[in-house]
Amino acid sequence: MKELLWLIVTLPFAGALILAFGGRKFPHAVSAIIGVGSVSLSAILTLLVGFEFLGDTTPFLQVAWQWFDVYGLSPDIAFRLDTVSLIFIFIITFVGALIHLYSAEFMWKDEGFVRFFVFMNLFIGLMLILVLADNLLLLYLGWEGVGLCSYLLIGYWYKDPKNGYAARKAFIVTRIGDAALAVSFYILFMTFNTLNIQDILTAAPGTWSLGSGIAMATAFLLLGGAVGKSAQLPLQTWLPDAMAAPSPVSALLHAATMVTAGVYLIARTHVLFEIAPTAQHTVAIIGAATLIIAGMSALYQHDIKKVLAYSTISQIGYMFLALGLGAWSAALFHFMIHAFFKALLFLGAGAVISVMRDEHNMFKMGGLWKKLPIIFWTFLIASASLSALPLITAGYYSKDKIIWLAFASDKGSVGLWLAAIVGAFITALYTFRMVFLTFFGKPHAEPTHRPGWMITIPLMVLAFFSFAGGFIELPQNMGNLTLVSDFVEKTLPVATLSVLQPFTELIFQIISSIVAIGAVFLAYILFFNKPFPAAEPQRNAVQRFFFKGWDFDLLYDKVIVTPMIFLAMINKKDIIDQFYTGLACITRQLNALLSATQNGQLRWYAMVVAAGAIIILTIIFFP
């Protein structure tokens, strides 16, 4: 079965190609079957390949052809399957297929139905290339490709200039990170004479000494790339605006693809971070800072999708924190669980928005739990998972592991743990604020209809995983099941602990449980059945600051964007060209001057001849 790895990647592309060429002539149903079917087939194949791979987890390399061979740089178009990439392709194809199914109903009436599926399929295919690539150049192809697809899908409703702006912002901001990533390739090739990931990872510890300048530079450049794609500080600003996309796109973007690319990159190049401890510590700090900053912003949103957007930034922050701690398996475990519940939350939110006539404001909803029971219950499960309610939710097991390691790992500290636990409190608070505002309280509007089976089935499947997915990895004092970490640690190193007492761990688990439940309770007091006006809430200056995402946009606008545009516009006519025009002007003036002497008057000529003769004679006789 492993030999079919290439087919997993090819199928989404094939679907996109067929739709791109024939899509307009097909009826909707056929297009939907091609779009959904190709990705679903990929998902099924992934399961088959995955089951075989579980039996024998030696990495599997499949070379399609040699891309090129120039001056020692000879990357292949080759896919490499190991335990890490298997987790990623499983999530990408499986969650991707569910989102595709959902989109078939969600986008049914849209005039660009076919275009939508072409882009979605491309998105999945390129993301698969990203996580399966065996060399950095091919990874970069997927990396840039998902950037393009995010641009196309965020700007999918292209008629509104706002969407176009959001789309361009997403692409340009992530390209800043991509540029950093590209520079890291220069250094890596200069040192290792190859861009093959495994070769670099093998050679790096012997070539670079621990903490050497060049290793630091490379790790920081890689981090720059990861920060851009994963929307972490300071490049997080594109993600909230990306909500302009249709809801299934947001689900795909936030859960299975794109934003997790940065997590993947750091996990994949973990050796380079391990020999650059400062860079790795920076990863943890960025994660910790981001999770709090984004969490605070999520608290003050009224747009349900923006809450989720900031929540994504914050949850990816947890993953970065774990990466920075060297807790590779914890990061990937949280990535997996996050993919399930965040996809579910976005799909649920999308369903609510569409039945509420495109209403995004939570304050104008309310009381929906009775009218939309399936959406409500699935959404509740996902919210509980996001809030990490103890014992019963998957999110608890994944997030608590990170919180514990923030303290207990040898790279951890009290400060990081504090940030993580405060983040957990904020997370539960904004999540249940969202649940209470949307589904409880006085109804402000009636839903138009109940969604059909293509929407509800993905919701239920994802709800199952958001609930049950956590039980495959249990802490040592609660069953000590380590399926995920065992699996991941075949590829990535094990996190080293400095604190090993089980009793301490229990205390920390109790603390984090109390924090999560306390936050839900606080949300209950503040937001449950409260008569809020059905409008955008009033905000004071501080709240507005949080609402606007800590005014990063304003800062970048003033410091970078405006001066750049000013510089571009002031020199629109190109000053260098003005120089040549000036030259031409002077020449023409001189020409006018000289032609004025040719005026056809005899006396003028006679005078000039005489004057000339006198001058020449003077020069001759009085040298």
Add this chain to the structure above:
Amino acid sequence: MILVWIIILLIGTGLLAWLASGWNTFLPRLISLVGTLIYFGITLWLWLEYDPGIGSQKWIISYTAEWIPAFGIQFKLVMDGLSLLMLLLTSFLSVICVLVSWKEINRRVGFFHFNLLLELAGITGIFLSLDLFLFYFSWELMLVPMYFLISIWGHEDRIYAGKKFFLFTQASGLLMLLSILGLYFIHGQNTGIYTFDYEQLLDATMAPQTAFLLMLGFVVAFTVKLSTVPLHSWLPDAHTQAPTAGSVILAGLLLKTGAYGLIRFALPLFPEASHQLAPLAVLLGVVSILYGAKLAFAQTDFKRLVAYISVSHMGFILLGVYSFNEMAMHGVVMQMIVHAVSTGALFIIAGAVYDRIHTRDLHQMGGLWRQVPRMGTMGLVFVMASMGLPGLGNFIAEILILIGSFQGNFKVLTVIATVILITATAYALRIMQKVFYGKEHKVWEIPDFGIREMIVMLSLTSVIIWLGWNPSSVFRLSKVPVQKVIQKINIPEYSQGEEMERIDRDNIYNVANFLDIKYVAINKGNQAQKIIKEVNNTYGRRTEFETINYLPNSPDIEQAEEFKKRSSKTE
């Protein structure tokens, strides 16, 4: 002889098309189409036939005839891998040019096609001639028809643009003529043989300052064609005002003659002087990359915007050429081809939009996707190509140039040049937003691309995608010529001892290549040279003996032993 026939074919077709215009306007188009298709067929055939033997020093095809023996002027046409690539490009674009002019040109159709084909003949001559006099002749031959194309069939400011184009290229061309003559006389005085033959002039020796001045003549001519800042200002006007076919030729081929000239003439003729010039040239390259992008971002005229993109892309060529690195040089060759395809396509799209709504002003457009989805899709592909998206050919070119030049001496400048990844995104997405996305400022009722236009666009698309996924088909041809240039340029330097490391590596790599061994490593040792000699003697590779002598430091003994073993296997 086939090379001569190609040129005769082009001029003959042009004349025939002009004559045929007496009957009707359809005939000249048909004749030109047939002529260019034959041309394309010939180059395709040459390409498929060509088998690059590794290390082969010979030309693929050469033709030499006496022209003016008294002055040592020959009619010498020669083709190697690089010329073949350029010819493939020229013939491909010439078919495209005839096709895009099919509906657009309605005045003096015969004369138009005559000029078009004469232009193509001149360009073909440049890519083939290895006699400097013949080269200069072709250089001038290329100038006049383009002047007519711009000034007769151009847009509103065509006279101004035509004159500007003519003045810039003519003035710089004269500088080159001076240099050619200087080279001719110096070589003549030194050796007693007065000749314009490139291969003989390669060995000309002269004082470093003289060499530098002579080289400047060539370089100025070539950089004006390359539209390097600050010599670029003819280009936006010429590109904007020319008819679509003119813009395609300007961007796709005329600019490439500058790049080709640098690789073929400026570097091999003046290796030491080129090293002196390198810091300045690379700096100007990086400035062009960023300055061009910045200007592109500010433009409101569709064609002018695309023209500044060309300035930016040509900066990459200067950066790549003057880093004297094999990888960067391969990237340059790739860039020449993909820039021609991607920018040509953008000009065709701009021309198609102009044909339909009679304006190039971006503010008048917007929301066109709804009306013309096929055009929008094509626009998307080539906008993405021009910002260097992986999977399309431009990425290969740019990343090779960047990685390659970072291995050279200009690390900081290369990193600065990387900023283009961001600025290119800004200008490229601006095109999409202003033309195809956004609100419709006016509701245009316009037809989408028809069959003829789709054939043109799809063939361009398939080329750019093909090159993105299988660039080896280009590198297969460019390998030998590029390695020759790099060897020629890097050899004189090893005695200076400053850049031993890099040269060392290059040379070892070249040796490995010549021995058919895939061996790349930096190792040093003294006695290895002996062993390599032994390898050569044993296996009769005497021709490569010289190359190996240039090795300042060689692989150590074990490695060389392994050489021996492996090469005995390959034998």
